[in-house]
Structure formats: structure tokens, C-alpha cells
Amino acid sequence: MTKVVIAEKPSVAKNIADALKIKGRNNGYFEGNGYIITWAFGHLLQLLDAKDYDEKMAKWRMENFPFIPHRFRYKVKSDPRNRGKEDSGARKQLKIIYSLIKRHDVDMIISACDFDREGQIIGDTIIYNLKTQKQVYRLLLNEWTPDEVLKGLQNIKPNTEMRPLQAAGISRQWADWVIGINLTSVATLKYQKGSGKALNIGRVLLPTLKIIYDRDKEIENFVPEDYFKLVATFKTKDDIEYEGTYVENEKEKFKSKETLKLIQQALINQTATILDKKVERKKEYPPYLFNLSNLQGFITSKYKGWTSDKVLKVAQSLYEKKYITYPRTASVVLEESLVDKVAKVLNNLKKGLPYENEITFAKKKRVFNNSKVESHSAIIPTYLLPKSLTRDEEIIYHAIKNRFIMQFMPIAEHEETKIMTKVNNDKIKGLFTSKGKVQLVEGWKKVEKIESKDTILPLVNIDEVVNIIDHKLTSHVTKPPKHHTEKTLLRVMETCGKGKDKEDENSEEMMAAILSGYSIGTPATRAEIIKKLKDVGYMASQNKNLICTELGRKLVETFPVKELFDLEFTGRLEKTLSDIEKQKFTKENFLNLIFDFTTKSVNTIKNDKDIIINEVTKEKKSIKVLGKCPLCGHEIIEGQKGFGCSNWKNGCKFVIWKNDKFLASMKKKPTKTMVKMLLKNGVTTVKGLTSKKGNKFDANLRYEKNPDNEYFSWKMEFIKEVVQKVNK
Numbered sequence: 001m002t003k004v005v006i007a008e009k010p011s012v013a014k015n016i017a018d019a020l021k022i023k024g025r026n027n028g029y030f031e032g033n034g035y036i037i038t039w040a041f042g043h044l045l046q047l048l049d050a051k052d053y054d055e056k057m058a059k060w061r062m063e064n065f066p067f068i069p070h071r072f073r074y075k076v077k078s079d080p081r082n083r084g085k086e087d088s089g090a091r092k093q094l095k096i097i098y099s100l101i102k103r104h105d106v107d108m109i110i111s112a113c114d115f116d117r118e119g120q121i122i123g124d125t126i127i128y129n130l131k132t133q134k135q136v137y138r139l140l141l142n143e144w145t146p147d148e149v150l151k152g153l154q155n156i157k158p159n160t161e162m163r164p165l166q167a168a169g170i171s172r173q174w175a176d177w178v179i180g181i182n183l184t185s186v187a188t189l190k191y192q193k194g195s196g197k198a199l200n201i202g203r204v205l206l207p208t209l210k211i212i213y214d215r216d217k218e219i220e221n222f223v224p225e226d227y228f229k230l231v232a233t234f235k236t237k238d239d240i241e242y243e244g245t246y247v248e249n250e251k252e253k254f255k256s257k258e259t260l261k262l263i264q265q266a267l268i269n270q271t272a273t274i275l276d277k278k279v280e281r282k283k284e285y286p287p288y289l290f291n292l293s294n295l296q297g298f299i300t301s302k303y304k305g306w307t308s309d310k311v312l313k314v315a316q317s318l319y320e321k322k323y324i325t326y327p328r329t330a331s332v333v334l335e336e337s338l339v340d341k342v343a344k345v346l347n348n349l350k351k352g353l354p355y356e357n358e359i360t361f362a363k364k365k366r367v368f369n370n371s372k373v374e375s376h377s378a379i380i381p382t383y384l385l386p387k388s389l390t391r392d393e394e395i396i397y398h399a400i401k402n403r404f405i406m407q408f409m410p411i412a413e414h415e416e417t418k419i420m421t422k423v424n425n426d427k428i429k430g431l432f433t434s435k436g437k438v439q440l441v442e443g444w445k446k447v448e449k450i451e452s453k454d455t456i457l458p459l460v461n462i463d464e465v466v467n468i469i470d471h472k473l474t475s476h477v478t479k480p481p482k483h484h485t486e487k488t489l490l491r492v493m494e495t496c497g498k499g500k501d502k503e504d505e506n507s508e509e510m511m512a513a514i515l516s517g518y519s520i521g522t523p524a525t526r527a528e529i530i531k532k533l534k535d536v537g538y539m540a541s542q543n544k545n546l547i548c549t550e551l552g553r554k555l556v557e558t559f560p561v562k563e564l565f566d567l568e569f570t571g572r573l574e575k576t577l578s579d580i581e582k583q584k585f586t587k588e589n590f591l592n593l594i595f596d597f598t599t600k601s602v603n604t605i606k607n608d609k610d611i612i613i614n615e616v617t618k619e620k621k622s623i624k625v626l627g628k629c630p631l632c633g634h635e636i637i638e639g640q641k642g643f644g645c646s647n648w649k650n651g652c653k654f655v656i657w658k659n660d661k662f663l664a665s666m667k668k669k670p671t672k673t674m675v676k677m678l679l680k681n682g683v684t685t686v687k688g689l690t691s692k693k694g695n696k697f698d699a700n701l702r703y704e705k706n707p708d709n710e711y712f713s714w715k716m717e718f719i720k721e722v723v724q725k726v727n728k
Helices: 010-019 088-102 117-129 146-154 159-191 205-220 257-266 292-302 308-320 336-350 391-406 486-495 508-515 526-535 550-558 567-581 587-606 672-681
Strands: 002-007 024-026 029-032 035-039 045-047 074-076 082-086 106-112 135-138 226-235 241-247 271-284 412-423 431-441 465-477 539-542 545-548 625-628 635-638 642-645 655-657 684-690 696-705 712-718 723-726
Touching (some): 002 088, 002 117, 010 035, 010 146, 035 088, 045 117, 045 159, 074 088, 082 088, 088 106, 088 117, 106 117, 205 486, 205 550, 205 567, 226 257, 226 412, 271 431, 292 308, 292 486, 292 526, 308 391, 336 391, 526 539, 625 672, 635 672, 672 684
Parallel strands (some): 002 106, 106 135
Antiparallel strands (some): 226 241, 226 465, 241 431, 539 545, 642 655, 684 696, 712 723
């Protein structure tokens, strides 16, 4: 008999087929060796829109809300370009999947979608929508390497064991639909003038906006204060100089300049004595392995132009290419069962490194700890070494690889010295403190060449007399808090504000907050939330800083359902979803809470005072025609996402996407000039294309229709007349 395996994406299906050495490729699936491997494109099904349940919901009217369906149902997902139509690709793939499941020789279905809430419901909605009686199993993997795929297929679980995960996924999906549909609709009707776009209200969107708003307000209301410091320079008997800062009652910042002036005058013609000296040898452990939020924070703060969303997309690409483990994880340690596998990976990665002989595998509690793993282990490389990576993939892969190698390098050690110097004048009550540091063992810091900025103090003894050779009184101003960046925002979201002032991502408090389940969103959704806040106009980026827009401010100050801005409220909801996974709470009770909350919230908005916080004005855009469509002869115009045919509503498929993958692989985007030339001459010359090896070259490009379908492919003619056809 034959088993049908449903992967979440075509690239994953290919990984499974490769592991099983299946060469036979058909329309929408691979087949061979007793397996059929097919795929979804993420969600093929979506929840019905409100108007699908009831015609009167086609127009937003205040009296029609709250609207909560008695039974939630699914349909083929909408075409992204025309929400009123089904996505034809999704419909076609669903038919293929269902025809495969119904085959008489098929006796088992295996869902191989990602091992998380979202992956669970992607597979389950497809399979159970068919109401099949065949046995359903689950393939649960953290990576797509051949070894893991083959091992995983030997250890599949009955899908019934995944019901708690499914319940949590459905609870999240239905709750967000109910809150989003109801509150977005009534808020738009109440607070917005004009139509064309909505005031987005979401369970996770608003508390994230409030974090940014609160920080902006803190900065706005900050009142700077002057303070002063007194620093003296001392010279030892060996003529070595060092500096000390005046401290009195453990305070080194003084509001009164006059107080320090008197002390400064008392220093003239005085000597000082070393009152105390402390030398401590301290260990510095490497930062923990990456979870998704820490990886996003690390990359967005280190590299210009990176967003959390981009980090996730590149990490997902590396995961699907089998080079790293599952990226959407909250854990910073590994399951103890991975010890042997990790030793193998480390052995592969360390070969040829300049510090290879310092890398030693050991089963450390700081790396392997079941009690601190939440669903998925931390992100690490797999045993497969990449042969070629894009520049972006290289940045992410090397960050993950380096963080992994650091765990098995010697612990870094430094010596900390603290000298207390007392001026030999009874009028001066305080002391001058000096702190210094010397790196003794570089250890894991070698991996990323982390250099310590050490202040080295002279070798002195207690009771030794030193000379005062200089002193300066400096004025300072207290600084306001810094604007949030994606790194700091992710940290607050991840811990729901608990431990938010801790800069140290290695702290136990931070880990406990993450593992408690209190959070805003999940590792998989936080990047999307940040991106959406920018897209809907509530938040903007200024360099790396995130700031609240005028519309975002007005929304926070006007919207009356204050619970949706409350981190504690949102954290409790996310914790409840986590508890549903752990069978500590039921889906039914959670949804009843959500439905009651939504009903009360709608009534609160209806009864709120009338105020307009956003006015939508429609700008008439002058549409520039770029040429004639090669398929139907209608006009080609520029849209938001591509250059396409104005006859698309009637089914014309001609389009050149602005994020075209073929051009992007050569570091180019289509331009109006390029499209005009293509339509006019059938060919365009493009200069400055980049090869996989990073070399620049020029080429002529054609965009020609495929003979067997309505889609187009690029043909590239090198200036040296070498011709290569590359299918889109």
C-alpha cells in the first residue's frame, strides 16, 4: 500500500522526496518507493469572510455587529490580487491532494507540515475538510536533512496525539478572526471618515503599538537634569598614572557643582593613599544559543537595512535548504536527546578553523537542558555544510554557526581590579574609585573576534602613597530613554514586559519569563506584527528607531477598549493558548471568553463619544501606460506589486512582479524603462547584473510566453551571445 505525505511547501516536499530517493515527479506530487509526496503553499484554506455566512455583512453597518458565526467554516484561500475570487493555484493543488488521498492504493496520510500551531492547522484543515476515513499520522521534525527525514518516517505519531496543538492553533485563528473582524469594522465606522482602507484593530497589534507609544511618551515627557563628576589623576611611585572618580555615600553623580568645587580645592598640594584594592578573577560565559527573537535582535542591531521580517524569511530559507534547524523557536537550549547529533555537527563545522584545537564537545547543562526547552530546541546548524549561499543567507548562517561553536570553546576569563584611593585630607569624606579589567583567557570571544576595551590599572599596594597630578570637574546632563529598536521591542514582546530592563539575554529571569508562556505573539508571528504596524501606518522607522505615527498616537489615546493595550491582558491570552497545548485549559472555554470580550468591546465602542481620528482622502492617480499586453493587447500599467495587464480582472495573466525572483537572484528589480523596452522591442539590455560569484555583467533579457501555459519565462542573452533559458 501507499502513503501520502503532505508537506507545507514544495521545497520541503522535495527534501522528503530526495531523502526517500524518489525521482518520479508528476503534476503536483512526487511518487515512488511506496510514498506519494505532495505539498501545500502554506494555507490553502482560509476562514469564510463574514459576508459568506450572511449577505447583509457585505456592507459594514454598525447594527450588524457583533457578528460571531455559530460554526466556523473554511474555503479556498482568496486570490491576493482579487479577494473576491479563489486563488486558482490553491484550488488546483487542493484537487490534486484530494485525488491522491482518495486513491484506492492509499491507506495512510502523513501530515509533514511544520511542527507548530500554524503547521498543525495547515495540514489538519486540508485533511479533515475532506472528511476522510483513512488513518492520519504526523511527521514531527526539527530539520529536513535526509537522516532526520528517514528517522522521522520510522517514528510517525497518530495525528490524534496532536489534538491539543490543533486546539491551540484553531483557538488562536478563530479568536483573531472574531476580534479582528468585529473591532476593525466598528472602529472604522466610528472613528474614520472616508472609505478605502480600515482602522486595523488586533489582539496582538495594539499592545505592541502601546509599547512604542509609551516609550515615545517617556522621551517626550523627559526633563533633563544637570549633574557633575569629579575625576582626579594619580601617579604612583613608579610614575604610572591612573584616574579615579570621586564617590561619596556610593554616589558619583552630584547635583550640586559647589559641593564638588570645595572638594576640588581641597585636593591642591595633597597626596593620597591606597586604602583598598580588590582583584577578582571572573568567568564570562558565551551568550546562549539563538532562539528566533534573539537572532532577529542580534542581526537587526548589527546590520543596516535588516528587519525582523527579513531575518525570519532568510532563516526560513536556510531551514528549507536543510542547513539549519527549525527557526521559529522560543528556546535557547537544546533537548538532551540531541547530544550525539550535536557532537557530529560540531565535528563537521570545526574542521579547518584557526582555533579548531580549542573546540571540545561536552554535554553541558547550559546547552542541553530539557526543563528549559519550550516545544522546539534552539536554532543550530545541521550536519550539512552549505556549498553556496546568498549574501543574506551567509550573514544569518554564520551568526548561527558562530553562536553554536562558541558553546564548545573555553570560557573567557578576565581579571577585575578595583582601587579605592583616599586623599590625605580630613575635609574630604569620600574616596576616589578606579576600575580596571584585563582579559586573561580570550576563549569563545575568538569566534567573532570580540575585543575587550580594557582599562588597565597599575600594580599598587594597600597604604601606598600616590601623588595627585591633575583633577577635573565635568558637567553632564541626564539622557532620555532611547527609542525602541526592533531588538528591544522584540525583547519586550517576548517576555511581555517581564525582565524588560535586563539587557542580558543570558539572565535566568529572562529565560523564566520566556518559558512562562506570557508573551505578545509567538516567535513565528512577531516579525509579521512589527511589519503590519508599519504597513497600516501606526508605526514608522527612523534609521533603527521605531516611533509612533500621529495616527498611532490618536488610536492609543482614543480607542476605548483599554484591555487590548494591556500587556498583562495580552500575555494572559497567549499563556492560555500555551495552556491549551498542555491540556491545562479547553478550547471551548477560551473561545467563550473571547466571544464575551468581543461583544462587550463592540458595545463599548458603539457607546463611545463620536470622534474622527483618521480621514481617508482618495487621490486620483494618473495612470501611465507602459505598452501593450503581449497576451491580449490591453494596456500594461504599474501596480503596487508589479507591472501588469489592465485586463487582469477578466483573467489576463501577464505580469512582471517587482520582486521577480529571477532578477532578484542577480541583484536587480524591474524598472518602468525596462518594461517599456521589453513591450516595445521584445528585448531589453540590462547593465550591472550580479552573478552567483559576485561578478558584474551585462545581458539582453527577453520575457517570453511558455508554450504549454499562460505564464512567462525569462531568456537571458549574454552580450557574448551565450544563451541561457531560465524558467521563472
